[in-house]
Amino acid sequence: MTKNETTKNDTVRNGAVRNGTSKKVMNKRMGIILKSLLTRWDGLIASIFCMLWIAVSIISLVWTPYALTFTDGYNVWSAPSSSHILGTDGAGADVFSWLMAGSATELLIVCAVAVITAVCGVSGVAVSVSRNSGVRGISVVTFDALISIPIIVIALLCAAPWGASIVGVIIACSFAYSLNLMRVVRPSAITAVRSPYVTFARYKGISEFKIFWTHILPQIIPSVIINVSFASATAILAESGLTYLGVGVPSHIASWGRSLSTAANFVTIHPSVALWPGVIITVAVIMINLLGDALRESIDPLTNAELRRS
Amino acid sequence: MTKKHRQQSLSAQLANLRMDVDSSGAVDSSDASLDETLNQQRIKRSSRVRSIWWSGIASIVSVILVLVALTLGYNVLGASSASGSVTIGLQLAPTNLDIRNTSGTALDQLLIGNIYESLLTRTTDNTVSAGIAQSWDVSDDRLTYTFHLAENVTFSNGDALDAHDVVWSINTMMKEELQGSTQIEGFESVEAPDAHTVVLKLVAPYSQLLWNLSGRAGIVLDKDARYDAKTQAVGSGPYELSKYEPGFYATLSARDNYWGTHKAQTKTVTVRYYPEPQAALNALTSGDAQVIAPISSTLSKAIEHDSRFIVRAGEDTDKYVLAFNNASGPLTNKSIRQAIRYAIDNEAIIASRGGTDAALGGPIPSLDPGYEDLTHVYPTDISKARSLMREQGYTQEKPLSLSLTYANTYPAEIGQQLVSQLAKIGIRLTVHRVEFATWLSTVYKNRDFDISLVDHNESHDFFQWANPQYYYGYDNKRVQSLYSQAMQASTDKQRDELLAQAARIVSEDAPADWLFNYRVMTTWDRNVTGFPVNLNQTWMPLWEVRVR
Numbered sequence: 028m029t030k031n032e033t034t035k036n037d038t039v040r041n042g043a044v045r046n047g048t049s050k051k052v053m054n055k056r057m058g059i060i061l062k063s064l065l066t067r068w069d070g071l072i073a074s075i076f077c078m079l080w081i082a083v084s085i086i087s088l089v090w091t092p093y094a095l096t097f098t099d100g101y102n103v104w105s106a107p108s109s110s111h112i113l114g115t116d117g118a119g120a121d122v123f124s125w126l127m128a129g130s131a132t133e134l135l136i137v138c139a140v141a142v143i144t145a146v147c148g149v150s151g152v153a154v155s156v157s158r159n160s161g162v163r164g165i166s167v168v169t170f171d172a173l174i175s176i177p178i179i180v181i182a183l184l185c186a187a188p189w190g191a192s193i194v195g196v197i198i199a200c201s202f203a204y205s206l207n208l209m210r211v212v213r214p215s216a217i218t219a220v221r222s223p224y225v226t227f228a229r230y231k232g233i234s235e236f237k238i239f240w241t242h243i244l245p246q247i248i249p250s251v252i253i254n255v256s257f258a259s260a261t262a263i264l265a266e267s268g269l270t271y272l273g274v275g276v277p278s279h280i281a282s283w284g285r286s287l288s289t290a291a292n293f294v295t296i297h298p299s300v301a302l303w304p305g306v307i308i309t310v311a312v313i314m315i316n317l318l319g320d321a322l323r324e325s326i327d328p329l330t331n332a333e334l335r336r337s
Numbered sequence: 338m339t340k341k342h343r344q345q346s347l348s349a350q351l352a353n354l355r356m357d358v359d360s361s362g363a364v365d366s367s368d369a370s371l372d373e374t375l376n377q378q379r380i381k382r383s384s385r386v387r388s389i390w391w392s393g394i395a396s397i398v399s400v401i402l403v404l405v406a407l408t409l410g411y412n413v414l415g416a417s418s419a420s421g422s423v424t425i426g427l428q429l430a431p432t433n434l435d436i437r438n439t440s441g442t443a444l445d446q447l448l449i450g451n452i453y454e455s456l457l458t459r460t461t462d463n464t465v466s467a468g469i470a471q472s473w474d475v476s477d478d479r480l481t482y483t484f485h486l487a488e489n490v491t492f493s494n495g496d497a498l499d500a501h502d503v504v505w506s507i508n509t510m511m512k513e514e515l516q517g518s519t520q521i522e523g524f525e526s527v528e529a530p531d532a533h534t535v536v537l538k539l540v541a542p543y544s545q546l547l548w549n550l551s552g553r554a555g556i557v558l559d560k561d562a563r564y565d566a567k568t569q570a571v572g573s574g575p576y577e578l579s580k581y582e583p584g585f586y587a588t589l590s591a592r593d594n595y596w597g598t599h600k601a602q603t604k605t606v607t608v609r610y611y612p613e614p615q616a617a618l619n620a621l622t623s624g625d626a627q628v629i630a631p632i633s634s635t636l637s638k639a640i641e642h643d644s645r646f647i648v649r650a651g652e653d654t655d656k657y658v659l660a661f662n663n664a665s666g667p668l669t670n671k672s673i674r675q676a677i678r679y680a681i682d683n684e685a686i687i688a689s690r691g692g693t694d695a696a697l698g699g700p701i702p703s704l705d706p707g708y709e710d711l712t713h714v715y716p717t718d719i720s721k722a723r724s725l726m727r728e729q730g731y732t733q734e735k736p737l738s739l740s741l742t743y744a745n746t747y748p749a750e751i752g753q754q755l756v757s758q759l760a761k762i763g764i765r766l767t768v769h770r771v772e773f774a775t776w777l778s779t780v781y782k783n784r785d786f787d788i789s790l791v792d793h794n795e796s797h798d799f800f801q802w803a804n805p806q807y808y809y810g811y812d813n814k815r816v817q818s819l820y821s822q823a824m825q826a827s828t829d830k831q832r833d834e835l836l837a838q839a840a841r842i843v844s845e846d847a848p849a850d851w852l853f854n855y856r857v858m859t860t861w862d863r864n865v866t867g868f869p870v871n872l873n874q875t876w877m878p879l880w881e882v883r884v885r
Contacts, residue, residue, distance in 0.1 A: 098757035100685025103750075104635070117635065118750035119689055120757070190769070278749055279756065279768050289749055295615065296639050 059333050063325040070321030076314040084131035093121035104297045113303050128281035140262040143201035145255045148208030153239050156216045170209050178203040186274040196275050200265050204258035212250050219246040249327040256319020260312040283308050422605040423884050426617045426626035430584045430610035433567040437515040442875045450878035453572035455555035461871045463704040465547045479542035484535040490596045492559045493577035500529035505560035517553035542825040544832040575601040575880040602883040630859040630873050634691025648860045650693040651870035654702045654796040655855035660789045663848045664810025672725045674847040678715035679722035680762045687853050697854040699844035707836025711844045722762040731763040738765045742780050743790035744773040781808050802843045811848040
């Protein structure tokens, strides 16, 4: 019943893409998606937060209230005041400046993890639903085996030869989250693969790559978005955890995890210094998840009526 | 078809975690019906909201209840502590108890003066006093030392301790080059003319001998006892070891048949190791431990107004040595080393640590022979430092890159402050905080460093500066000759003067910056008395500890 109609709907959609008007249609769709994203309360808040985050990161590259090399040994663990908005840490450095500079590092990690996870994850899905049953079987077993490697072990493996570095954090997070994505997205890809239109396309001799790109990818995009947003959000948490353990971002580079770990030893004496990075990490994680959620709902014709009508 | 259908709705559910798509209206291409379905779901959802709220509140309340129950239970259990026993919380645990084969001051701290005794002992201001040897004579040429041992000395296993045990202990140590053997320089022989006299002969005078014999070099072991030295200990001290769990705790029980005046005042003393400072503080406040040494001055702020506890800073010989690589690299240049010493604001670093540590301008701390206040040699003077750097061609715009490597057991804040202070004079410092083992291999063994930071806590360790093979790579013939003269000096006064002279030269050469003399903070329960405050990280006699 529903199957055929979805199929028809999809072929119509893909037909439009293939036509010369595809660019116009795409632009229109983008407009609708953006509009519905910004009219949702969660999408709006999350978008504003991300804009702010990007702005702060860019500003921090050229200016912070205090230089990162500033320390004042006579004014450590000070409470928030007019000269230090969020107070100072145990070395007498300005907490706000370090958090500001940390936001750029964090943004880099989040973007890199999101892009790598999406690319590797989707490629993995493509392999795991390939037409060749041998490749399919081996890839599924491999992913299932690799998924058992904890993120901390990968981070340690990266940190052992090269020392703690941002690249290590990105590799560790992307590795683990790509596998997660493959695992979660594969069922919806399989549903798409088994649909009559893919059978038909294969029957017509269209290349596997093109089939994946035009027929399967649009079906799995919503769950990919959710997974990528989840991965980006969790990457922030992973960075803080790994940095705390000394295998994440090296201590001379600002990051939220570093700010948190410098305060962690004295959290009972000076809770406020641990509070700020804690709050910013929590808010960022929530916002990225909200953004992913809102984006998914806006991009999926099932939930966005306007997009369906276009 | 139905299977596929189920899969599709499953994937839709997976994709949309916030929406419960039920199978009846899962995928329908008609707009109106879809909107209708979504509306229905919205209604369903709102009716569900209340129950979600209730279950949320219920789960939060239950979590809080469990936490409260755990906290109460923990405090009730933790508050019980038997009388006549004291638990002492320390930080660094020895890996085993084999004091003759294992280095590290954690062993001296735990065993010497408690389980093992040396020929001589120390006072709280780090001078030598009588121990197993009640008195001693030194020949005029300072080559022969005659020790007169106390009578009726016994080991904890009941064996008598006599001169033959002393001779055997020193001889095996020297022959097998065990720990402490380097501390008897110019050793010739040791003999026992009778059961209570020991004669030790040297080939050259050695002014540090007596102090060394109050430590590892002078430990007297039972030559007839057979035991596993890694987990057991048989000595003549006021306590015997009743239980030992490597890395966790050691239980010491008072000996009833102790021979001397240092009879233990408390029946059972448990030494427990807390690598995490916060865990140590928690143990103190919950009553699990009655003494904590060391406690960081930042953490001590939590209890400084708590009338149950006393917090004191002791005098110590811990030197935070910011050592430069004097053998290779840019720091072979004396002007740069001097500039760094002028740039470092030691007072600010001390202030940031709570202000309890003492400024130290040279290699010898106040409790060691040859101490002299050298803090005025390189006062903080940024403009002088800048001009020295400018002469070498480095400015803030064109900085010199240096790396600082130190173990992550020392605070990150020190590194951060040094980065900040050196940035002002045109040095870009990169800090590598590494595992202690990594520091040992890269810095200490392979000399692959620019600047290193270590807490050298040993006492009487000026020999480091007279040894060009040491990792500092500091080679100054004048210092070496002054040091060997000092070691052969005829009186303590002469030795102290020579050492002070050598220390002044070392400080002026700027082969390192002595950031501060770390004064260990100790905190204890008001009911506990007699715990040593000075030097307790290397020398911790517990016989006087008493609990009210």
